Amino acid sequence: MFKVKFVPENTVVLAKLGETLFDAARKAGIYVDSPCNGLGSCGKCKVKVLKGKGNVNFRKSHHITTADIDQGYVLACCSKITGDITVEVPRSQESAFTTMKVEGFEGTNDPDILKGIIELAETNRIQFDSPVQKTYMELDLPTLDDNISDWDRIKRHLLKNSDFNEVSCGLSVLKLLPQIIRHKDFKVTLTYLVENDHGIRVINVESGDTTDRLYGVAIDIGTTSVAAFLVDLCTGKILAKASSGNAQIKYGADVITRIIHSTRKNGLQELQHAVINDTINPLLNKMRKELHLSNNDISVIVASGNTTMMHLLLGVYPDYLRREPYIPAFLTSEFIKASELGLKAHAESLLYILPSVSSYVGGDITAGVLASGLWAEDQNVLFMDLGTNGEIVFGNKDFLLTCACSAGPAFEGGEISSGMRASSGAIENVRIDRRTLDPAIEIIDNQKPLGICGSGIIDAIAEMYRTGVIDSRGKLNRNMATPRIRFDEYDIGEYVLAFKEEWQIPNDITITEIDLENFIRAKGAVYSAVAVLLNSMGIDYSGIDKIYIAGGIGTNIDMVNAITIGLFPDLPVEKFKYLGNSSLLGSYLTLRSQDARLKAEEIASQMTYLELSADSSYMGEFISACFLPHTEMERFPTVKEQRKIV
């Protein structure tokens, strides 16, 4: 066994001969960024060997340059330990994860979006009556002649004073009942789930009148990040917000990598534990503490997420999601006990998850369609959720067609060498000077740049394309006289957005040809998915009346730039609207409204899913779309026009 020391933590673990640095770091509890979960394909797990360079047997790769190697950098997942060693994990890696712990709601913080969503729901006749409600009752006091049980006394009162004729309760309610009911002389408040028109399930009993205290939580569980609202169910007011990275990220950046991890020994439990104990519970705690609420105050949780996230949340084996014919174990679930999953809430608190449509169109999309009001539109709407992967819905009140494209995590900064989420320190806007080719960048929170987020990458690529820094294949121009364009020993080019000397940062922030290739493939996947979806309906782009953009791609997305690179169809910008985290907004509506929940179930069951991999035209469309903006320039008339001007 060899000693592996990690600095600056000074954590030492023992490793066996041949174990990778990546495994050793995981054992030590040190976070090493690894979107590919140790497969050697992403190049993100660079670490610096400080002592014992001879004790590492590393594999070369295009992710690592000779200069890197000279400085001691290796890829942790491609480096086998053969002796004692001291390793430094670059701070930027750590911060990429920790900065995700700060709030960042991708536009859902915008009160106008929330207000709009609520008004839209009301317009569409969604009533706000939460599935979990409270009722206060003053019971008859028991006597020798009226000696029915405590529970029967409650039932009798309910049957007499409500329209419900089926009343049940959970075991922990019975356990509390005798003392709670007597604490304030048979005056109690029940919390209950409305199961259907005639039946309720009591989930809590409290002494006295507590009808003004009823709280729920809406959560969007994204592959990359998780965001939540704590809601006062009496008023609908959002009392607290919280978000963080999904702690599952240590097991890989995308759903496929996570699914593969779930098939390993204890993998599924590790993933479930990461999302529940290390992600959701801390968010719940943070919000509760802000409001001085206890665990028991949370009566209901509504969650939305992609189908894989929902499998991992419930601890259901997800491996068949990724194997043809791509079958999920479940799409919908009844209300289940939150405590059964280890969520920190009252023992009988309920969890509802938004219904999914298929293996790759999840409850987050159902929630987004619900929140957007698409389901009630007369006009044709194209809805695009661009986060980790992309999902697309096209339709109106009469039909809903959906598909998923394997765009990967590029829109959220994944698979991009300097990529990061749209949080503090991310470059979110880029403009390149036509003459000097120097960039002007805007950084979230106006601090030193840490990396670049989705909207920044779109800007950068659009500007590089406009200024001729790159060509339509995403290759750098070798004939431009600027130190910002340079080529490494493997002849891979990059454009420097921020020199370390300029900003006093540890490393240059660049966009490499590999980044460009990855991003162009991602945008090509989205564009071609839209094309196939429209084709299948026999509708062309002019048939799109509105385009709603949602998801982690970021608030500050520049629609013109996104059209320029061929991510979105070339349509007037007035038709575009950014919805923010529509998954969270849909969860919020479902938390507040039974109508909304039933509507969500209707939406999920009525959506027609198109499996792109089974569509013969998709591959052709995809290949044509892997250019800036597209091989068929006539599909992008305004971009053609711009190029002429430049």
Added chain:
Amino acid sequence: MFKVKFVPENTVVLAKLGETLFDAARKAGIYVDSPCNGLGSCGKCKVKVLKGKGNVNFRKSHHITTADIDQGYVLACCSKITGDITVEVPRSQESAFTTMKVEGFEGTNDPDILKGIIELAETNRIQFDSPVQKTYMELDLPTLDDNISDWDRIKRHLLKNSDFNEVSCGLSVLKLLPQIIRHKDFKVTLTYLVENDHGIRVINVESGDTTDRLYGVAIDIGTTSVAAFLVDLCTGKILAKASSGNAQIKYGADVITRIIHSTRKNGLQELQHAVINDTINPLLNKMRKELHLSNNDISVIVASGNTTMMHLLLGVYPDYLRREPYIPAFLTSEFIKASELGLKAHAESLLYILPSVSSYVGGDITAGVLASGLWAEDQNVLFMDLGTNGEIVFGNKDFLLTCACSAGPAFEGGEISSGMRASSGAIENVRIDRRTLDPAIEIIDNQKPLGICGSGIIDAIAEMYRTGVIDSRGKLNRNMATPRIRFDEYDIGEYVLAFKEEWQIPNDITITEIDLENFIRAKGAVYSAVAVLLNSMGIDYSGIDKIYIAGGIGTNIDMVNAITIGLFPDLPVEKFKYLGNSSLLGSYLTLRSQDARLKAEEIASQMTYLELSADSSYMGEFISACFLPHTEMERFPTVKEQRKIV
């Protein structure tokens, strides 16, 4: 702190000044019999101080003689520790508990009783269709075109091939589903609970066809002992039987003592743990192992017991059961997850408890009425369950009237100095020679006598009364020349059933005047309850067509002797029938039949409960009944006749 050593275990614990020997023994995990749970009233916790007599500060009581004290005996609960000490706990105490671990079904082992119960149920149109059933299905294999989720595939099959239109499942079913369903190519067997005419809840999924393997357990949870059947639900066959003492006994012999214990710190959890982990789970394990079944093979458990036992089983605070106006927290419960209580069964296995009627008429009585067929009788039936306490039902198919009498544990040997349950070593029959006044005794399993059980005490008292050894007040005759009658220093008399020299046993087995007083009070409570019940209907004894006797009082009860002492009304013995453990038999029926369950719920809700303590005539009746057989001899014409003959 002082050292307290218990022999022969050689267990040493530390005790504080003033701590009782009883508490020290409990801390050491040493079983000390104590029906009163340390209140000093039962006199059963005699222990012998071997070393350090001066280090015990003990209270004198009529339970302990000077001879006892000279030998070192003290009552553990009345003895405070003031220094180091070595104590011996008499073996007979331990064995009283451990012998209860052997089988002893109080007649339910009798195949004729079981056969009779089943035939009776069939005659009364009870169909045997278990609430938990299995179904085998061969599902369509999924394809890209038929890519619904695994769970939706199962639902689709059920909706197409059955009359059910509502299908739900538990979380652990979903978790297993993806792998189980593929293990044998989408051929699976579902285990499900029939919730109502149109809805089922799936509780297990297995690969392939396992429809011939479906098992359930019926349990009677008595205050003193617990008995169970493991049943093949396909055939109804009882595959295994097991019984043992209720491990709660260490917290007191009767329900009141246990309720008081439940109000102490951790008391409720200790009681719940004792019945589940230390009593029921070992019984389940024993039966499963006999049949080579796993935990997962147990799909459903049906339990019956008195109302306190049901509160303690579910962990519900029972204190208000004993406080006027005697209100239970609940009487009925839906099917609940057995695993939620820590019962060793499949994660989604269900527990159903027979509905109770009131605080002191529990699900055991509902089960007994169900099994006895009383609810379908044209004739008037008096049903008496005599175990720890006594419950009485009078009625027929048109009405059911019930009451509970606080008879205490005397019928099961409790509160009797040499009393024990009807198990190995118990004196179960006694005849006294008219001339020599020597007893002829019969002992269960023909071994050395350990004590005397309910039926033995009844015989002994009847014979002592017939032979003039005692008078109608239960006092010993001071003028009879026999060494079997003797008086102690407090002038309390006793009759020796077995001299230690005769049988080579550690102590004489006697019946004392205190035992007689206790037993007469118990039988008086039962007889007077019957009297009040009949009075309230305006019916006299001649209106009783049949008498069913059930419960721990024992198979070998001599009806004539029971009439002689005035326990039962003086009616022809042909009218009496012993039903054995009718609570267990009722559980068994409920396990096998939805009809039976619905009938049990109907019985419980239709039974009219008479609260004796609120009845003005009860006290008078009770006082008159505390004589042998009764103050009004004309109520016992055959006994009057016997006395004349003798």
